[in-house]
Amino acid sequence: MTILVTGGAGYIGSHTVRALLKAGYEVAVFDNLSSGHAAALPHGVRLFQADLLNPDAVMQALAETQAEAIIHFAARIEVGESMREPLGYYRNNVLGSLNLLQEIQNTGRRIPLVFSSTAAVYGTTDAVPIPEDAPLRPESVYGETKLMTEQMIRAAHAAHGQPYTVLRYFNVCGASPEGDIGEAHASQTHLIELACMTALGKRAKMMVFGDDYPTPDGTCLRDYIHVQDLAGAHVLALKALLDGRHGAATYNVGLGRGFSVREVLDMVDRVVGTRLPREIAERRAGDPPRLVADGTRIREELGFTPQFPELRQMVETAWMWHRTHPNGFEF
Numbered sequence: 001m002t003i004l005v006t007g008g009a010g011y012i013g014s015h016t017v018r019a020l021l022k023a024g025y026e027v028a029v030f031d032n033l034s035s036g037h038a039a040a041l042p043h044g045v046r047l048f049q050a051d052l053l054n055p056d057a058v059m060q061a062l063a064e065t066q067a068e069a070i071i072h073f074a075a076r077i078e079v080g081e082s083m084r085e086p087l088g089y090y091r092n093n094v095l096g097s098l099n100l101l102q103e104i105q106n107t108g109r110r111i112p113l114v115f116s117s118t119a120a121v122y123g124t125t126d127a128v129p130i131p132e133d134a135p136l137r138p139e140s141v142y143g144e145t146k147l148m149t150e151q152m153i154r155a156a157h158a159a160h161g162q163p164y165t166v167l168r169y170f171n172v173c174g175a176s177p178e179g180d181i182g183e184a185h186a187s188q189t190h191l192i193e194l195a196c197m198t199a200l201g202k203r204a205k206m207m208v209f210g211d212d213y214p215t216p217d218g219t220c221l222r223d224y225i226h227v228q229d230l231a232g233a234h235v236l237a238l239k240a241l242l243d244g245r246h247g248a249a250t251y252n253v254g255l256g257r258g259f260s261v262r263e264v265l266d267m268v269d270r271v272v273g274t275r276l277p278r279e280i281a282e283r284r285a286g287d288p289p290r291l292v293a294d295g296t297r298i299r300e301e302l303g304f305t306p307q308f309p310e311l312r313q314m315v316e317t318a319w320m321w322h323r324t325h326p327n328g329f330e331f
């Protein structure tokens with residue numbers, strides 16, 4: 001049984017490809033390598049190096065693999081960039097997803113779809129923790145493209161019975177415990193990745209974006225989830241879809257507790273064994289004070305149980321990856 005993974009050469013996609021292989025699925029990847037890395041894929045995994053904006057290429061990949069299900073990660077993912085280049089984000093993320101949905105429909109087969117959404121669809125919310133039915137008010141173009149894609153998927157479900165699971169991830173971090181794949185984004189914006197770069201001497205210091213938030217230590221709280229656990233959540237969602245259970249489901253994927261920026265940086269200090277220089281800076285535009293998932297639904301319906309729930313495990317695996325691959329996949 002072949003699972004087609006769009007964006008499978010990216011950070012979360014490549015960890016999920018491994019989890020799928022381990023669970024006994026065959027995997028093919030569809031990725032234009034705009035931010036992914038062929039080197040992140042295990043040997044033997046077929047790579048369609050192509051763009052979702054090319055419907056013929058999507059059609060061909062579906063025909064050649066006869067995919068039984070699709071996991072759709074491919075997207076541009078940077079909030080700040082999405083505000084500067086909105087049309088590029090709508091084109092890539094919304095049009096790319098539309099092409100995928102259209103080509104699925106054109107096969108005449110019901111191909112279940114797991115879609116990567118994000119906590120960014122909620123925007124600033126007073127809900128703590130955030131349940132899936134909280135109001136959806138994205139504050140960035142990136143978040144809007146994810147919400148629009150969710151809406152297209154739900155409409156395809158309503159009209160043609162398209163089976164789907166939407167997973168809304170919170171803050172993804174960490175790396176493969178084997179130490180050979182991890183986050184390698186060209187423009188780094190994520191807190192733990194940046195802290196590791198600082199520990200490697202590639203950056204002078206860490207900036208803490210705001211210490212006057214209404215949180216216990218004044219810095220923002222986020223719900224961090226290990227990428228390996230997130231990959232496992234995709235396998236659970238896929239199994240449920242293929243078994244015909246939960247064919248129209250939306251889940252938060254987070255652990256339900258928040259760590260502050262200070263707590264994360266303190267943990268990085270402990271793991272790398274040195275105190276990283278840090279400076280309090282202005283708040284970063286668009287950062288909500290607190291984003292914590294209500295993860296009850298995925299726990300109860302899919303039996304999701306994290307294997308790497310400790311912040312220390314997340315930081316240790318990230319540090320092992322960055323320390324051994326200071327230039328990511330470019331050796």
Ligand SMILES: NC(=O)c1ccc[n+]([C@@H]2O[C@H](COP(=O)([O-])OP(=O)(O)OC[C@H]3O[C@@H](n4cnc5c(N)ncnc54)[C@H](O)[C@@H]3O)[C@@H](O)[C@H]2O)c1
Pocket residue numbers: 006007008009010011012013030031032033034035036037050051052053072073074075076077092096116117118119169170171172
């Ligand atoms: N990293 C996070 O913290 C986070 C949080 C919430 C949601 N997400 C979502 O998870 C998914 C994966 O994120 P990631 O961190 O692995 O990002 P990534 O950039 O590492 O992976 C995205 C992959 O998609 C590919 N891609 C992009 N546009 C494409 C197109 N038009 N055609 C074919 N391939 C294309 C890229 O080459 C890359 O391999 C994204 O949809 C993202 O929005 C990520």
Ligand SMILES: O=c1ccn([C@@H]2O[C@H](COP(=O)(O)OP(=O)(O)O[C@H]3O[C@H](CO)[C@@H](O)[C@H](O)[C@H]3O)[C@@H](O)[C@H]2O)c(=O)[nH]1
Pocket residue numbers: 077118119120169170171172189190191192194206207208209210220221222223261284287291
């Ligand atoms: O150098 C830095 C980098 C980040 N932060 C702070 O650290 C927290 C986490 O930031 P970051 O790692 O950039 O993640 P988020 O901005 O929370 O966004 C991530 O998590 C969201 C879900 O919660 C997803 O929607 C996004 O796609 C994903 O990038 C935020 O409060 C930032 O202000 C700093 O203080 N200094």
